[in-house]
Amino acid sequence: MLWLWILIGVVAVVVLFAVVGYNRLVRLRNEVDTGWANIDVQLQRRTDLIPNLVETVRAYAAHERGVFEEVTRARTALQQAGSPATAAEANEGLTAAIGRLFAVAEAYPDLKASENFLQLQEDLTDTEDKISAARRYYNATVMRFNTAVQSVPWLFVATPLGFHEREFFSAQDDTALPQVSFQTSN
Amino acid sequence: MTLQEQIRANRLRSTIVVFGFVLLLLVLAGLIGFAFDISLGVVALVGAAAYGIFALVRSRSMTARLTGAREVAPEAVRPLRRLVENVSIAAGLPVTPEVRIVDDAAPNAYAAGLRPEKSYVGVTTGLLATMPQRELEAVLAHEVSHIRNRDTYLMTMALVFAGVIALIADIGFRSIAYGGRSRRGGVLVLVLAIAGFLLAPYAALLLRMSLSRRREFLADAGAAEILNDPEAMALALRRLEQDPTTIKYADASTAHLWVESPTDRLDSERSGVLALSRLFNTHPPIESRIEALEEAGGFRLPEQLPADEAFGLQHGLG
Numbered sequence: 072m073l074w075l076w077i078l079i080g081v082v083a084v085v086v087l088f089a090v091v092g093y094n095r096l097v098r099l100r101n102e103v104d105t106g107w108a109n110i111d112v113q114l115q116r117r118t119d120l121i122p123n124l125v126e127t128v129r130a131y132a133a134h135e136r137g138v139f140e141e142v143t144r145a146r147t148a149l150q151q152a153g154s155p156a157t158a159a160e161a162n163e164g165l166t167a168a169i170g171r172l173f174a175v176a177e178a179y180p181d182l183k184a185s186e187n188f189l190q191l192q193e194d195l196t197d198t199e200d201k202i203s204a205a206r207r208y209y210n211a212t213v214m215r216f217n218t219a220v221q222s223v224p225w226l227f228v229a230t231p232l233g234f235h236e237r238e239f240f241s242a243q244d245d246t247a248l249p250q251v252s253f254q255t256s257n
Numbered sequence: 258m259t260l261q262e263q264i265r266a267n268r269l270r271s272t273i274v275v276f277g278f279v280l281l282l283l284v285l286a287g288l289i290g291f292a293f294d295i296s297l298g299v300v301a302l303v304g305a306a307a308y309g310i311f312a313l314v315r316s317r318s319m320t321a322r323l324t325g326a327r328e329v330a331p332e333a334v335r336p337l338r339r340l341v342e343n344v345s346i347a348a349g350l351p352v353t354p355e356v357r358i359v360d361d362a363a364p365n366a367y368a369a370g371l372r373p374e375k376s377y378v379g380v381t382t383g384l385l386a387t388m389p390q391r392e393l394e395a396v397l398a399h400e401v402s403h404i405r406n407r408d409t410y411l412m413t414m415a416l417v418f419a420g421v422i423a424l425i426a427d428i429g430f431r432s433i434a435y436g437g438r439s440r441r442g443g444v445l446v447l448v449l450a451i452a453g454f455l456l457a458p459y460a461a462l463l464l465r466m467s468l469s470r471r472r473e474f475l476a477d478a479g480a481a482e483i484l485n486d487p488e489a490m491a492l493a494l495r496r497l498e499q500d501p502t503t504i505k506y507a508d509a510s511t512a513h514l515w516v517e518s519p520t521d522r523l524d525s526e527r528s529g530v531l532a533l534s535r536l537f538n539t540h541p542p543i544e545s546r547i548e549a550l551e552e553a554g555g556f557r558l559p560e561q562l563p564a565d566e567a568f569g570l571q572h573g574l575g
Binding site: 102105106109113197200201204205207208211212 | 339342343344346347348349482483484485
C-alpha cells in the first residue's frame with residue numbers, strides 16, 4: 072500500500088513539473104513568435120518599398136540595368152528566405168544592393184532632388200532602423216527561450232515535448248547579439 | 258528575473274498596493290463611523306469610492322493637464338515619433354505610445370496611462386533642445402519600459418488611492434472640528450481617530466514614494482537593455498543632472514512621473530537638506546542610478562559629455 076502512495080506521489084510531482092515547465096516554455100516560445108512577427112512586418116514593408124524605388128530611379132537612369140537586376144534579385148532572395156538566419160543574410164544582401172543603387176543615384180542631380188526619391192530614401196532608412204530595433208527584441212527573446220530549453224530542469228521537459236532551439240536573426244559573421252545582462256532585482 | 262516575470266511581479270505588487278490602500282480606507286472609514294456615526298462612515302466610504310473611480314477614469318487627461326502636456330499630430334513631430342516607434346518595437350510593446358509635448362525649458366519626460374495601449378509619453382521641449390539623439394532615445398526607452406513594466410499602471414493606482422485617503426482623512430478632521438454629532442467611545446477613540454487621520458496620508462505617501470524609487474532603477478536597466486547601450490542612459494542622466502532648469506509644473510502630485518525628479522531642487526533650495534525628506538523622495542539620487550548602470554554595463558562615464566547637436570535642433574523641433 073505504501074509503495075502505491077509513493078508511486079502516486081512521484082507521478083504527481085512529475086506531472087506537476089511537466090505542466091509548469093510546459094507552460095513556461097510555451098510562454099517563452101510565444102514571445103519568440105511575437106518577436107519574429109515584428110521583424111517580418113518590417114521586412115515586408117521594406118520589400119514593398121523596393122519596386123517603387125526601382126521604378127523611380129529607372130525614370131531618371133534607365134540604362135543602369137545591372138544594379139536594378141541586383142536589387143530585384145536581392146529582394147526575391149529575401150522574400151524566399153525560410154529561416155531567420157537566411158532571412159538575415161538576405162536582408163544584408165538587400166542592404167548592400169540598395170546601397171549600390173543609392174550610389175548610382177548620386178550621379179543624377181534631378182533624381183536626388185525629386186520629392187518621391189527623398190521620401191523613399193527616408194522610408195527605407197526608417198524601416199532599416201525598425202528592423203534593427205525588432206531584431207534586438209527578437210534576439211533577446213530567442214536568447215531567453217534557448218537558455219530555458221538548454222538548461223536543467225526545463226531541458227527534461229523541452230526535449231520530450233518537442234521544444235527546439237530557435238535561430239537568431241543574424242548573418243553569419245555578425246556578432247551583434249545581446250550582450251547586456253542585468254541584475255534587475257535591486 | 259525575465260521581463261515577463263518582472264511584469265507579473267509588478268502586477269502582483271499592484272494588487273497588494275490596492276489591497277493595502279483598501280484596507281487603509283476601511284480602517285479610516287471605520288474610525289469615522291466609530292467616532293461619530295456609522296452612517297457618516299458609510300457616506301465617507303461611498304464618497305471615497307466614487308471619487309476613486311472617477312479619478313481612475315479621468316487619470317489620463319488629468320495627468321496631462323497637471324503636467325501641461327499637449328497632444329500633437331504625429332506628422333508634426335515625425336522624427337521624434339519615429340524614435341518612439343523604434344524604441345517601442347525594441348521593447349516588444351504591441352502598440353506605440355502617443356507622444357505629447359510639454360512646453361517647458363527644463364529637460365524631462367514622463368509616461369502615463371493605465372494600459373499600454375492607452376499610454377503616452379510626455380516630452381518637454383527642453384529635452385528636445387538639449388539631448389542628442391542617442392541620449393534622447395535612452396530617455397524614451399526609460400519611459401517605454403515604465404509602460405512595459407506596468408509601472409504607469411501601478412503609479413496611477415497609488416496616486417489615486419493616495420488622493421482618496423487624503424480626502425477621507427480630511428472628512429474625518431472636518432467632522433471632529435465641526436461635528437456637532439454625538440461622539441461615542443470617549444477620548445480613546447477620538448485620539449485614535451485623530452492619529453489615524455493625521456498619519457494615513459503620510460502612510461499613503463510613503464508607500465507611493467518607495468514604490469516609485471524602485472521603479473526608476475528597473476526602468477534604467479530596461480532602457481539599457483532595450484537599446485543594448487547602458488552608456489547612453491547614464492549619459493542622459495548625467496546631462497539631466499547638469500542642467501540647472503526646473504520644471505515649471507513641479508508639483509508633489511506628479512513628481513513621481515518624471516525621469517528626473519522635478520522637486521529635488523525645489524526642496525533643497527527651500528528647506529535645506531533634511532534627513533527625513535529623503536524618505537519622501539520620489540527618485541533615487543541620480544548618482545546612484547548612474548553607478549548602477551556603470552556597474553551593469555562595465556564602463557565609466559567620461560568626464561565630458563559628448564557635444565553632439567541636440568535632436569530637437571537637428572530636426573527643427575522643440
